[in-house]
Amino acid sequence: MPHEPVLLAALIAPGSIESEVGKVQAVLFSEHGLASAQALPPLIPIAFLDAARVDRGFLLAMNRAVSPGWRMRLTGALWAEGHLYAGVESGGTWGALRDCALGRCGAEKGRLFPAAEGFYLGCGDATPEVRVRIKLVLPETSFSSCMVALLNIVTAFDGPEWWREVSWEIVEERSLRGRRKQ
Numbered sequence: 398m399p400h401e402p403v404l405l406a407a408l409i410a411p412g413s414i415e416s417e418v419g420k421v422q423a424v425l426f427s428e429h430g431l432a433s434a435q436a437l438p439p440l441i442p443i444a445f446l447d448a449a450r451v452d453r454g455f456l457l458a459m460n461r462a463v464s465p466g467w468r469m470r471l472t473g474a475l476w477a478e479g480h481l482y483a484g485v486e487s488g489g490t491w492g493a494l495r496d497c498a499l500g501r502c503g504a505e506k507g508r509l510f511p512a513a514e515g516f517y518l519g520c521g522d523a524t525p526e527v528r529v530r531i532k533l534v535l536p537e538t539s540f541s542s543c544m545v546a547l548l549n550i551v552t553a554f555d556g557p558e559w560w561r562e563v564s565w566e567i568v569e570e571r572s573l574r575g576r577r578k579q
Contacts, residue, residue: 467487551563
């Protein structure tokens with residue numbers, strides 16, 4: 398029986414970047430057998446939210462939390478609390494979005510994995526022996542457009558194996574452009 402959905406605020410990159418990160422996810426599965434790497438689409442998690450505290454203007458406020466002209470670039474492998482990310486340097490954009498989300502909604506709720514500044518690649522199921530064999534090859538690329546989105550994620554399992562049976566849907570999204578300071 399599925400659990401209650403969890404709500405994740407995340408960044409969804411343009412299709413070309415999604416494709417590149419998707420290739421990395423596929424390699425993690427094919428070379429290391431890590432199905433968790435493909436549990437979710439390429440996304441940069443911002444925060445797991447209490448759905449009851451997300452109001453109608455949430456994504457607008459997220460957009461206003463950053464300045465226009467931002468750019469993000471892929472940096473390399475990043476491990477956070479046993480989960481792998483394709484690291485991103487956002488020049489403070491990710492931090493501003495996370496601060497805004499937590500400021501509006503309070504502490505994270507229903508967290509399936511840590512939010513980190515990078516594309517979530519799973520691998521929480523990797524043994525220490527497998528982790529040392531993982532060598533991420535990321536393209537040297539950057540992007541200056543994306544969507545900020547709210548995703549409902551439903552899992553059938555508790556704990557670290559949540560990814561074994563998961564479904565997700567984007568419930569709302571908005572172009573992240575930023576707002577000029579007055």
